[in-house]
Amino acid sequence: MKAVHIVEGRGVPLGRSDVDTDQIIPSEWLKRVERTGFGRGLFSEWRDDPQFVLNQPEYQGATILVAGPRFGTGSSREHAVWALMDYGFAAVVAPSFGDIFRNNSSKQGLVTVQLDLEDVNQLESYLTADPSLVLVVDVEREVLEVPAHGWTRAFHLDSAIRERLLNGWDDIGLTMRHVEEIDTFERTRAHFTLEGLFDEAGHVRG
Amino acid sequence: MAGRTLYDKIYDAHLVASPEGESALIYIDLHLVHEVTSPQAFDGLRLHSRRVRRPDRTLATADHNVPTDPLDVPVADPISRRQLEALDENCAEFGITLFPRGHENQGIVHVIGPELGVSQPGMTIVCGDSHTSTHGAFGALAFGIGTSEVEHVLATQTLPQSRAKTMAVTVEGPVPEGVEAKDIVLAIVGRLGTGGGAGYVIEYRGSAIESLSMEGRMTVCNMSIEAGARAGLVAPDDTTFAYLKGRPGVPSGEEFERLVETWRALRSDPDAPFDHEILLDARDLVPHMTWGTNPAQVAPVHGVVPSPEDFADPAERGSVARALEYMDLSPGTALRDVSVDVVFIGSCTNSRIEDLRTAASVAARGRVAPGVRALVVPGSHRVKRQAEAEGLDAVFRDAGFEWREPGCSMCLGMNPDQLTPGQRSASTSNRNFEGRQGRGGRTHLVSPAVAAATALAGHFATPSDVGGRP
Ligand code: SF4
Numbered sequence: 230m231k232a233v234h235i236v237e238g239r240g241v242p243l244g245r246s247d248v249d250t251d252q253i254i255p256s257e258w259l260k261r262v263e264r265t266g267f268g269r270g271l272f273s274e275w276r277d278d279p280q281f282v283l284n285q286p287e288y289q290g291a292t293i294l295v296a297g298p299r300f301g302t303g304s305s306r307e308h309a310v311w312a313l314m315d316y317g318f319a320a321v322v323a324p325s326f327g328d329i330f331r332n333n334s335s336k337q338g339l340v341t342v343q344l345d346l347e348d349v350n351q352l353e354s355y356l357t358a359d360p361s362l363v364l365v366v367d368v369e370r371e372v373l374e375v376p377a378h379g380w381t382r383a384f385h386l387d388s389a390i391r392e393r394l395l396n397g398w399d400d401i402g403l404t405m406r407h408v409e410e411i412d413t414f415e416r417t418r419a420h421f422t423l424e425g426l427f428d429e430a431g432h433v434r435g
Numbered sequence: 436m437a438g439r440t441l442y443d444k445i446y447d448a449h450l451v452a453s454p455e456g457e458s459a460l461i462y463i464d465l466h467l468v469h470e471v472t473s474p475q476a477f478d479g480l481r482l483h484s485r486r487v488r489r490p491d492r493t494l495a496t497a498d499h500n501v502p503t504d505p506l507d508v509p510v511a512d513p514i515s516r517r518q519l520e521a522l523d524e525n526c527a528e529f530g531i532t533l534f535p536r537g538h539e540n541q542g543i544v545h546v547i548g549p550e551l552g553v554s555q556p557g558m559t560i561v562c563g564d565s566h567t568s569t570h571g572a573f574g575a576l577a578f579g580i581g582t583s584e585v586e587h588v589l590a591t592q593t594l595p596q597s598r599a600k601t602m603a604v605t606v607e608g609p610v611p612e613g614v615e616a617k618d619i620v621l622a623i624v625g626r627l628g629t630g631g632g633a634g635y636v637i638e639y640r641g642s643a644i645e646s647l648s649m650e651g652r653m654t655v656c657n658m659s660i661e662a663g664a665r666a667g668l669v670a671p672d673d674t675t676f677a678y679l680k681g682r683p684g685v686p687s688g689e690e691f692e693r694l695v696e697t698w699r700a701l702r703s704d705p706d707a708p709f710d711h712e713i714l715l716d717a718r719d720l721v722p723h724m725t726w727g728t729n730p731a732q733v734a735p736v737h738g739v740v741p742s743p744e745d746f747a748d749p750a751e752r753g754s755v756a757r758a759l760e761y762m763d764l765s766p767g768t769a770l771r772d773v774s775v776d777v778v779f780i781g782s783c784t785n786s787r788i789e790d791l792r793t794a795a796s797v798a799a800r801g802r803v804a805p806g807v808r809a810l811v812v813p814g815s816h817r818v819k820r821q822a823e824a825e826g827l828d829a830v831f832r833d834a835g836f837e838w839r840e841p842g843c844s845m846c847l848g849m850n851p852d853q854l855t856p857g858q859r860s861a862s863t864s865n866r867n868f869e870g871r872q873g874r875g876g877r878t879h880l881v882s883p884a885v886a887a888a889t890a891l892a893g894h895f896a897t898p899s900d901v902g903g904r905p
Pocket residue numbers: 498499543544545564566782783784842843846847864865
């Protein structure tokens with residue numbers, strides 16, 4: 230994963246709450262075995278509607294999505310994050326997020342910015358009034374700024390997520406440094422095994 | 436020192452390392468794998484020349500994409516077929532036991548773990564699927580993860596995991612006749628809302644929960660994620676031990692007795708503090724169903740479609756209005772006057788043997804209403820064989836239900852079982868999101884008894900609304 234310090238770009242006001250991961254990327258897209266190409270499936274059921282905000286020319290090329298409460302609830306599909314990033318988003322701003330979605334985002338470098346509902350509403354009205362407005366999400370300082378309005382809001386990132394974003398850490402690589410502790414744990418405390426339960430063909434033995 | 440909750444006990448017992456400035460690392464006892472969220476994870480392993488650390492703690496099954504047609508019908512969709520083949524290849528390459536389509540142990544991932552006895556109290560269990568919370572019914576810490584985390588667990592058998600907040604959901608009192616586990620959890624999700632459990636692990640407790648069978652507890656824990664919670668837990672008790680005894684993955688004899696003694700310690704201490712607590716009176720519960728497009732939008736089956744005006748919060752009013760528009764419902768309509776096109780009995784929420792017995796006992800009273808398609812999709816081949824041994828398949832078939840092969844099926848419509856645009860379903864699954872069961876489809880979540888009664892009536896109904904066979 231690439232390190233992320235600052236996301237600077239235009240925003241899109243999605244204007245919807247309870248955007249579950251089934252809406253972000255419908256299940257028909259989950260059959261793919263690749264990690265790329267999901268951008269075409271992003272919000273695919275809504276994109277058929279010419280009025281849908283992502284179809285508006287003035288919001289093309291925006292990199293920050295602004296949405297209502299409970300963004301990314303539901304299924305654990307990381308495909309939702311891949312779709313948002315493949316489409317071009319680098320940050321999502323919302324009053325609240327699904328836990329697994331937020332976690333998945335942090336593994337890919339998609340920044341999730343949690344602000345109060347009133348602030349998100351304010352941001353949405355700024356963006357509706359002026360689609361060319363530039364937003365700045367600063368991961369290091371944990372602030373979101375709208376320079377043109379002199380508007381700044383602090384947000385909080387889980388410290389482990391913040392470190393991961395700033396350092397572009399590969400989690401598996403980090404964990405591998407604790408391999409001795411894992412070995413010890415397995416020797417002393419973890420005894421469960423499926424070994425011997427099934428034969429070669431997966432049938433229960435005996 | 437204050438007592439510890441069940442969650443804290445399991446979490447602490449699995450702590451491998453708590454490095455400064457990083458997330459704590461917890462050990463994963465069992466990793467369940469299916470075809471949808473794993474191919475990119477296996478690719479990641481190959482890319483970095485990593486192996487699967489513990490194939491003997493990893494178990495795979497095909498479920499999301501498998502057709503529910505007879506087994507000799509090939510998988511028609513080439514992309515689904517490719518994904519199933521990728522699972523075959525990956526499991527062969529990395530030495531993981533796999534139950535492919537048609538295998539005697541194959542089924543929905545959250546059905547097979549418990550029935551094989553490999554989901555056990557005190558374990559940590561993960562799967563690239565949010566309904567992994569199901570296994571919490573055994574007093575296991577079980578939660579869904581994304582594909583990057585699937586790769587992480589494959590490679591290291593651990594996961595960075597910070598401590599969650601804890602919530603006690605207590606349901607006290609006798610459960611009224613006709614009220615099922617599904618009704619309990621729909622009422623809980625309705626009360627908490629889809630975000631109410633975010634950041635929490637829920638422990639379900641109280642006499643109503645204790646009175647549930649293991650299958651009922653699984654139904655409740657399954658839908659914890661619908662309230663946004665990471666996981667749900669029920670402390671193991673004699674019901675749990677009786678269910679586990681004799682299952683393939685569970686040791687027998689003295690070793691079993693020794694395990695039971697350790698499992699008995701898996702409960703929250705009486706003085707353990709929870710970060711949040713809610714209390715429900717079981718006596719108030721009635722059969723529930725959803726009317727909207729998220730699982731918290733629930734009402735009694737004998738109730739009416741609400742109006743946006745019933746909600747104080749303006750944002751909530753907007754989302755209710757949107758949901759009603761999508762669902763094509765008008766405020767004030769009696770839910771019993773709403774007719775359905777499709778009835779789906781299946782999914783990891785309600786496709787176990789007790790669910791099928793309940794549904795069959797209602798189905799036996801009549802015939803599926805004209806114009807309604809009713810599907811029964813057992814959760815696994817083991818469930819299917821058991822049901823056939825009991826003659827339930829014949830009951831369903833005689834009543835006009837389709838009796839199909841196991842899989843996730845219409846729960847998410849990745850296989851050919853889908854709603855067509857505008858169709859309305861009564862479904863025993865767990866998500867009624869827009870388009871979840873097929874583009875433009877309208878889903879109402881119900882219990883197996885309500886699903887079967889609705890199939891006979893042609894509109895939403897409880898078993899008390901459908902009489903005996905004339
Ligand atoms: S039955 Fe539905 S909810 Fe359960 S694992 Fe399958 S798709 Fe997911």
